[in-house]
Amino acid sequence: MALIVKKFGGSSVATTAKIMAVAERVLREKAPDDKIVLVVSAMGDTTDELLDLAGQISPHPNSREMDMLLATGEQVSVALLAMAFQQLGSVSVSLTGPQAGVMTNSVYSKARILDVKPDRIKSELAKGRIVIVAGFQGLSPEGDITTLGRGGSDTTAVAIAGALRADSCEIFTDVDGVYSADPRVVKAARRMKEITHNEMLEMARLGAVVMQPRSVEMGKHYGVPIHVRSTFTQEAGTIIREEYTMQEREFIIRGVTHDTNVAKIAILGVPDRPGIAHKIFSALANAAIDVDMIVQSIRNSDQHINDIVFTIAKADLAKAKGLAEQATKDMGVLRVVVEDNVAKVSVVGAGMYGSPGIAATMFGALAEAGINIEVISTSEISISCLIQADQVKDAVNAIHSRFFQG
Template sequence: MALYVMKFGGSSVGDIERMQRVARRVMEKQEEGHRCVVVVSAMGDTTDDLIDQAKLLDPNPPAREMDMLMTTGEQISIALLSIAIHQLGGKAVSYTGWQAGFRTEPVHGNARITDIQPERVLKSLEEGNIVVVAGFQGMSEDREITTFGRGGSDTTAVALAAAIEADVCEIYTDVDGIYSTDPRIVSCARKLSEISYDEMLELANLGAAVLHPRAVEYAKHHQVKLVVRSSFNKNEGTVVKEDVTMEQGVVVSGIAYDKNVARITIMGVSHVPGVLAKVFGALAQAQINVDIIVQNGVQDGIADFSFTVALGERQKALDVIESIRSQVPYREATSEEDLVKVSIVGAGMVSHPGVAAQMFDVISQQGVNIKMVSTSEIKTSCVIDREKLNDVVRALHTAYGLDTNEQAFVGGPQERR
């Protein structure tokens, strides 16, 4: 008898029919002799609808009240799923994040877990219950309700699996595993039977939306066995683990993209020590994450440099730069949207020269200029214009030998969290 944590995202419980299907799936797992803890997200677009309603009242609503509001979506899901399990003759008990023992830092909207006290969950399991836990939420030490940000239900599931020493954490979504790229763009994408934590973390950070980066980090740190599979069929999924067997001839495991990119360029800055420290220190103090940084050249002691931020933080970053103009004089600051970051990821890249060069060649053959480049041991990323994204992804997928003869499975709209 194994202990499973099973996480179902918003599209998997998007309506009553899907909720009933999840209930049957969980019951089947229990009937096989296993103990089950289920983590669920809010139904369908519930969270987005709640956000829209709040912003009709106040375009900049208080963060505390937004956490109070958004946690209600998951509470609806856990109650309905528990009711559905009861209707099938099962025993189920639902818990909010704080009832399940999640303690967090005192931050609203993007809190990190500081501790989990799962005694209540374990006791309910011993009593023969299926335990249904609300994802995405916890409580700070000062008893404030907090949320974990986008992808927070993945993190809830993995963290809870670590805390209760589950044998496996299954992430159920609308695709039946981790694919070599987005199957909505490349219908012949390859489903991976397994992938390493490091490769999955890179893909997640670079835009692959199947797993949240924080959840993968947690799984790697606590050695939680992850399986990503579909809630719409019973196909074998993808196992995410420490060491994987590298497939013969496959150097690149996956291709990811991120449309949430803006480039900011600061022109006419004095090329003296400390300038970059002041600029990026100010951005860090404003909680703005900077991704790729490129200095564009120095002439007569004057330099230009560019960097990327999340699209939603473009204006905030420009405001920060303007606020330090007296400390860091510059001629002009500009920004550019309609960009995308395309990345190749693979553990085999470490020992195979020329992989990045091939990427640059493939992109150029599509008539696309590369605006920025970033590399690490197992990934290369290029910032390009968004217009030809699909063409570039398909061309890269073919060039690295990732195409298959099979049609990728996509069961529904993409999961939100």
């Protein structure tokens, strides 16, 4: 007997025919004694239709009421999926997020799960029922309905799996696993059998879009293995877990990621005095602008002048430039230069810490492809290079080829 949580996204339940197909697949893959909890998103375009209705009423709808509105999307799909199981002769029951004990904070539209109280789920499982939980939603301490924001149904599934100490948490999605690079960019990209939570988190942070970081963090927190699989094929997929179970890893580098939603700001000619970086980055932090790579380099040590270069999301560029100029305007800074025609390529691998040649190999691959590196940053499990945006495809292929086909 296994206790398995399975999550199906909006495209998997977009029509009543697809909802029937999900029920059929779950029953086909279920061992007789398995206990199954399903977490389901809203049907296909439902959320967009609800957003459109709200937009007809108000350009800036109240976020509490927006959550009240949007939560109906999953409630519809769980009820229909429960009917589908019953039509196939199985016993099932649907639960809203609040009914399933998904407790969140009160930050409407991007609430965080604080706790899952799985009593109701457990009692329904004990009755032999397949339990179908509305993803993406929970209950605030005030008793209001909240939604979790992007990737919320994944997070619901992982949190429930953690609270139930489930044997596995399967995320059914429109890709069939985690690849060594984006398969649309790198033809030879390989599907990974296993990857660690930390590697997946770093890959998500650096541009991989398979899983939202929140759900992977949740998996790490609860020690839940997350099995990423395709709704539309029978492929084995990728298991995201704490540690590798396979004796030997094929590759130290687990993924090459890229991110083109990045812009660069260079503050040139900053006087080399304490507190200046603090002033600049405090101003950005107060405006809730996420700064990614930061490099300070010495322009001229005799004149005590530095350059500070950092990257941010493209959408924040204009605001960040204004703040940087204001923060440095009395410092005799020469210039604030911005560039949004840049991209970041990264390699991720938990084993790279003990492998000193990784950075050299990455830089060599880029050099050989004639690609100039503008900024470099590293973490314990990743190395990132900022390059020109029009070279990103070449860069990812060159790096991937060196690490995975070399």
